[in-house]
Amino acid sequence: MAYLALYREWRPKTFAETVGQEHVSRTLQNALRTGRIAHAYLFCGPRGTGKTTTAKLLAKALNCRTGHGRPVPEPCNECENCQRINQGNSMDVLEIDAASNRGIDEIRELREKVKFAPTEGYYKVYIIDEVHMLTNEAFNALLKTLEEPPGQVVFILATTEPHKIPLTILSRCQRFDFKRIPLEDIMARLQEVAAGEGIKVTEEALLLIARAAEGGMRDALSLLDQARAMAGEQVEGDHIRAILGAVSGEKIARLLDQLIRRDLAGALQLVGELVEQGKDLRQFVRDLLEYLRDLLVIRVARDVDQVLRTSPQYWERLKAQAEALSPARVQQMINILTETEQGMRWSQQPRLLLELALIKGLSQEGSEVENNLQQQVAQLQAELERLKAAGPVTAGPAPRTTPVARPVTRGKKVELAASDPVLMKQVQEEWPRVLELLRKRMQVRAFVVEGEPLHCDGQTLSLVFPDGKSFHRDRLLQGTNLEILEAAVQKVLGRPLRVQALLTSEIAGSSNAAVEEENKPDLAPEELVKTVQETFGAAVPVEIKD
Ligand SMILES: [Zn+2]
Structure with missing residues (x-):
């Protein structure tokens, strides 16, 4: 049973009431004020972020009687037209859910009726929800309408997966990206x-x-x-x-105590309890990650109470645990658990994955980890140096271009252009899906999994391999392996990216930095702050403790 009473009752009725999408409201209201109304809008963004709500606001603003036929920046919610739209029984505002029956009949009907003028209001508004679910046939029918839009008709297409929408449709829409609400x-x-x-x-x-x-x-x-x-x-x-089905903070704090004490038996027993109680293990790993994130924040910064996400009752314990663990160890746990959380999405064996992660987290220490960390430090250092040398960089949306010819990179030092953090986050989130697609090409996949997507400037995605994995990197460069990987990347991300496979030491500036860092097992505060911000978003204000 879905609980939607509060959601419906408190759905924003004006642009002023919307939350977290000011950039969208502002642009739309400007368009409404100046009367520059597009024929088609595309609203993209995660579920529940206000796409349909905003679509209805736009429909009201176009049809509100206070405008006497002209759009108004804010609907009155009093006139007949506003009220009909609020109640969902306007003749001129039609909602189509593409997910329910893939839209064939509706789009056909739409094509027939779209030429008739609005009956009650001033604009006909078609809101097509989950538009990426339309069949090709329905898309083609829609495209014909978008190519020759009748006057006084506005299409609002909403989707959680814009990369699944044909370019021919995309290019005819004004696009708005709805963000996750803070x-x-x-x-x-x-x-x-x-x-x-x-x-x-x-x-x-x-x-x-x-x-x-x-x-x-x-x-x-x-x-x-x-x-x-x-x-x-x-x-x-x-x-x-x-x-x-979440686990209490007490259990999470307990598990961490066990990890600190290296009490593997206790930790595995706790996992057993969670399974018996029917808890969602993936959610548990996410909660554990949040907890570790707070641990890292406490470790490197002061006056952080405002940014902690763990309940205040655990703060004392959190601080004690932070003292007992080196930042490097916390970061290592975060890495292992992040990988585990992603793996759980595809696995039928979440318990096994979690248990393996705990074993790994307890046993994996010493040379291998330190080497990895030193490599990461070297990368961060190189990036820092490069940024210093390059001066301030303004981040902007990456241009959509087709990949250019592939230069030979093997054995050369490669300068990396500024990374696009938004795109990079998307790449890292979607990477498991890329690997999943490659299941049909097991050999390519076997090489790809040894590298990590660490850098992307909008055109080139750098897959970075530890120096010890040069065999895998070299094999990936053979034949059409890279093309196969690029095809998978394009399919998942919906945009072409050239992939370059690099060894850590091939990134410009890497080896010198590595030598300097040789005797530093822990990350320096400067790098840690950067790591925290990269992992959890730059919004975390972090000060370095003395
Ligand atoms: Zn009105």
Whole structure:
């Protein structure tokens, strides 16, 4: 049963009420003010971030009677047209859900009816949800309409997966990217809704809801709804955990104590308990990662209470644990668990993966780890030097271009251009899917898995191999292996990228830095701050402790 009462009731009715997408509202309202209305809009972004809500706002702003036929920057919500749209029974605003039946009949019907003028309002607005689910046939029909759009018709296409939409359609739309709504904004909105509904909620519960919603307001409000139904007097953290199948903070803190004590038996027993209680192990790994993130933040910075995501009741313990672990070890655990979390998405054996990760986390120390860390330090150092030399770089959207001819890189030092952090994040998130696609080409995959996608400037993606894996790198360069990989990357990311396979030592500036760093087992504070910010977003304010 979906809990959507709160979500529907508190759905923003004006642009001013929308949360977290100011860049979209501002641009749309400017267009409404000046009357420069596009024929087709594409709203992209994760689920629950306000795409459909904004589409309806736009539909109202175009049809509101206060404009007397001209668009208004903010709908009145009082006139007949606004009210019909709010109630979902306007003749001129039509919603099509492409996911339900792939849209063939609807698009056909749309093509027939689109030529008729609006009946009640001033614009016909077609909102096509999950548009990437349309069949090719439906896309073609839609394209014909977009090529010769009748006057007074506006299409709003919404999707969570823009890379699945044909270029011919994309090129005819004005595109808006909806972002995940920041944690603080979700919490503030939850508080507002709870106050308005007379629901008592603890701070911890709010935090847990906002975290679980992962940037989506719909999920956040639906969770609050569910918790309200379950809780009596007051919604508390444990209600939310029960709904999420999440594990209490106590268990996470306990597991970390066990890792510090190198108590493998205890750690495995705890995993057994979680399985018996039917907990979601992948969620557990995510929570554990958040906890480790806080541990790292506490370790390298002061006055961080504002940015900690763990409940205050665990802070003392967190601080003690941070003292007991070197930042390098925490970072190593984060690496292992991040990999595990991604692996769990595809695995039928989440328990086994988690147990392996714990064993790995406890046993893997000494030379191999330190070597890896030194390589990472060297990379960071090289990047830092390069950035210093290059001066400030302005980041912008990467141009969409086709790959140019492939230069030979083997054995040469390669200068890397500035990385595009947004694209890079996407690459790293989607990388498991690339590997999944390569399952049909096991040999190529066997070489690719030894490298890590570490750098992407919008045209070239650098897959970096440890120096000890030159065999795998060299094999990847043979025949059409790279082309096969590039095809998989394009399929997953929806854009062409040239892949270059590099050894760590082939990155310009790497070897010198490595020598300097030879006697430093831990990361220097400067690098740690950078690592924290790269891992968790630059929004984390971090000061270096003396
Ligand atoms: Zn109105």
